[in-house]
Amino acid sequence: MTAIRQPFLSASALDKSFVLHAQSGQQLDVMRGLELSLMPGECLVLAGRSGIGKSTLLKMVNGNYRVSAGRLTLHFDDGELELSDLPAQAWHVLRRDVIGYVSQFLRVVPRVSARQVVMEPLLSQGVAQDEACCRAEALLARLNLPKRLWDLAPGTFSGGEQQRVNIARGFIAEHPLLLLDEPTASLDSANRDVVVELIQEAKARGTAMLGIFHDEDVRERVADRQLPLEEHMLRAGDASTAVNDDTQELPR
Numbered sequence: 001m002t003a004i005r006q007p008f009l010s011a012s013a014l015d016k017s018f019v020l021h022a023q024s025g026q027q028l029d030v031m032r033g034l035e036l037s038l039m040p041g042e043c044l045v046l047a048g049r050s051g052i053g054k055s056t057l058l059k060m061v062n063g064n065y066r067v068s069a070g071r072l073t074l075h076f077d078d079g080e081l082e083l084s085d086l087p088a089q090a091w092h093v094l095r096r097d098v099i100g101y102v103s104q105f106l107r108v109v110p111r112v113s114a115r116q117v118v119m120e121p122l123l124s125q126g127v128a129q130d131e132a133c134c135r136a137e138a139l140l141a142r143l144n145l146p147k148r149l150w151d152l153a154p155g156t157f158s159g160g161e162q163q164r165v166n167i168a169r170g171f172i173a174e175h176p177l178l179l180l181d182e183p184t185a186s187l188d189s190a191n192r193d194v195v196v197e198l199i200q201e202a203k204a205r206g207t208a209m210l211g212i213f214h215d216e217d218v219r220e221r222v223a224d225r226q227l228p229l230e231e232h233m234l235r236a237g238d239a240s241t242a243v244n245d246d247t248q249e250l251p252r
C-alpha cells in the first residue's frame with residue numbers, strides 16, 4: 001500500500017491587501033489568488049521581483065500579517081489547522097511548537113545574552129536548562145560565533161554576528177515548519193556553507209521550509225523547487241510605492 005503524501009502547508013486563493021490608514025485609507029493589493037503547497041522535507045524558495053510579496057507571505061504564515069482572503073492551511077496527521085482565522089492566543093503555541101522563523105534582522109532584547117537568546121525557544125518548550133545550554137553552545141560554535149560573545153547581549157554585535165545568533169535561535173527547536181527570510185544575507189562564505197548544511201539536515205529530518213534567498217549560489221544549493229510568485233497569482237497589484245502601516249507584529 002502506498003502512503004498518500006500530503007503537504008504540510010498549503011495556500012489557496014490567498015489574497016493580501018494593506019489598508020494605509022495614514023494615507024486616506026488607501027488599499028494596496030499585494031497578493032491575489034496565490035496557490036502553493038509545501039511538502040515535509042522540502043525547501044521551497046520564493047522568487048520574483050522586489051515588492052512582489054515574498055516577505056509578506058512569510059509574515060502571513062508566521063501570523064505577523066493577517067490573511068485578507070483565501071486559505072492558508074497547516075496539515076497534520078490528525079487534521080488541518082486554518083491559519084487565516086486563528087485566534088491570537090493560538091499563535092503563541094504555534095510559534096513555540098510548529099513554526100520557526102529566521103527573520104532578516106535579530107530582535108534584540110537589552111541585557112539578554114546571545115546564549116540565552118538561542119536557548120529561549122527550547123526553554124519555552126520545557127527543555128531542561130542544561131540541555132538547552134549545551135545545544136545552544138553547540139550551534140553557536142558551529143556558526144563560528146566567538147565564545148567571548150556568548151555571554152554578551154547581541155545589541156552591539158556586527159550584522160553577521162547578529163544574523164548567526166538569529167539563525168541558531170531559528171534552528172535550535174527543530175520546528176516542523178521553518179520560514180527563512182534571507183538568512184545568509186550578512187554572512188561570509190564559510191558561514192553561508194554552515195547555513196546550507198543546517199538546511200540540508202533540517203530537510204533530512206522532514207522539516208518543511210519556505211525561504212527567500214537572494215544569493216543565487218545558496219538558492220541553487222538549498223532549493224528543491226522555486227516558486228515565482230507572479231506565476232502563481234491570478235493578479236498582482238503594483239505595490240512599489242507602499243509604506244509600512246498594517247504591521248500587526250506579534251511577539252515571537
Ligand SMILES: Nc1ncnc2c1ncn2[C@@H]1O[C@H](COP(=O)(O)OP(=O)(O)OP(=O)(O)O)[C@@H](O)[C@H]1O
Pocket residue numbers: 018028030048049050051052053054055056057239240241242243244245246247
Ligand atoms: N506593513 C505593510 N504596510 C503596507 N505595505 C506593506 C507592508 N508590508 C509590506 N508592504 C508592501 O507590500 C509589498 C510587498 O512587500 P514585501 O516586503 O513582501 O516584498 P518582497 O517581495 O519581499 O520584496 P524584496 O525582494 O524587495 O524584499 C511592498 O510593496 C511593500 O511596500
